[in-house]
């Protein structure tokens with residue numbers, strides 16, 4: 319579940335870097351005129367829009383409730399996409415916009431520590447560039463190259479890096495409805511050419527939230543959330559078409575969702591008393607630090623075999639995870655089997671079937687989804703499964719931005735790109 323800070327978006331008006339944002343009232347007011355004629359009817363260049371539907375599994379497209387997304391997939395390309403480990407929201411959203419794996423971009427978890435800041439813990443509300451500056455997100459690179467960007471939410475988009483932010487950005491508010499998020503994007507595209515963004519991000523958290531509450535199996539409430547997002551996408555497409563605004567849409571997710579159950583809990587207290595280590599993160603995986611340089615006791619307790627869970631010293635995490643080199647990765651990582659959780663105490667909210675993510679990125683439950691459609695994409699249907707580090711290369715290609723060095727490339731999309 320996305321849990322980063324709930325800020326009143328109207329507070330945006332108080333922030334110096336946020337001058338171009340709108341209030342809820344202007345967004346709402348714009349709805350009424352959203353299909354009216356435009357002041358400038360000249361031919362528009364395609365823009366690039368990256369949309370994240372947090373926690374959207376590829377099989378959600380097969381449930382007969384996503385006519386708009388399915389039509390977009392049919393008109394372009396779509397794929398199962400491998401997330402990066404850990405299959406958490408912040409590490410993977412930062413991978414999508416930097417092209418780097420978590421070990422290389424520094425957002426190694428939703429919660430993490432850094433020995434350079436003893437006693438501090440990164441949480442998802444943190445906007446201190448210290449945590450974010452190991453990689454440059456696409457909107458900063460774009461702004462440096464004169465490509466105007468706008469972010470309707472994205473993890474890290476509120477952080478000032480190299481003195482820059484997106485030209486337009488909103489402080490995250492889970493309470494801002496999906497309709498208003500879409501209307502804000504459409505309003506940006508209603509501007510004159512000089513102040514219209516050429517690269518836009520849009521983020522939806524409601525499918526992930528429903529997946530956490532109800533699990534990923536077919537069910538009325540989860541499907542209502544999926545169906546609502548599908549309608550938001552349909553509305554967005556319709557509004558952009560009414561504006562005569564061509565768009566290369568890249569719609570993706572950060573990870574999948576596995577079914578969890580209160581009977582599938584691994585208790586850390588059964589492994590080692592809690593006063594003998596420091597817990598950095600728990601839940602769908604655990605990160606553990608020793609209390610002193612002497613790791614003998616915690617190595618003996620954690621590195622032995624466990625039912626339904628494997629633990630590694632960070633230097634020995636299997637190579638396929640590509641995780642463990644960054645100093646922010648905890649000294650010991652414990653990874654339960656998909657569908658199991660690891661806690662000191664079972665949380666009060668864990669009372670029935672729900673869902674979670676953070677597991678092995680190659681487990682089928684953790685696979686994310688991808689589709690791309692627009693004038694820059696030829697309709698090739700389903701393409702081979704690829705790693706999410708490659709999305710950055712696709713975005714920089716579509717938005718005509720000179721890419722920074724990354725861990726991905728354009729090869730998964732080569733057959734589908736129009737010159």
Ligand SMILES: [Zn+2]
Nearest residue numbers: 372373407572
């Ligand atoms: Zn997520």
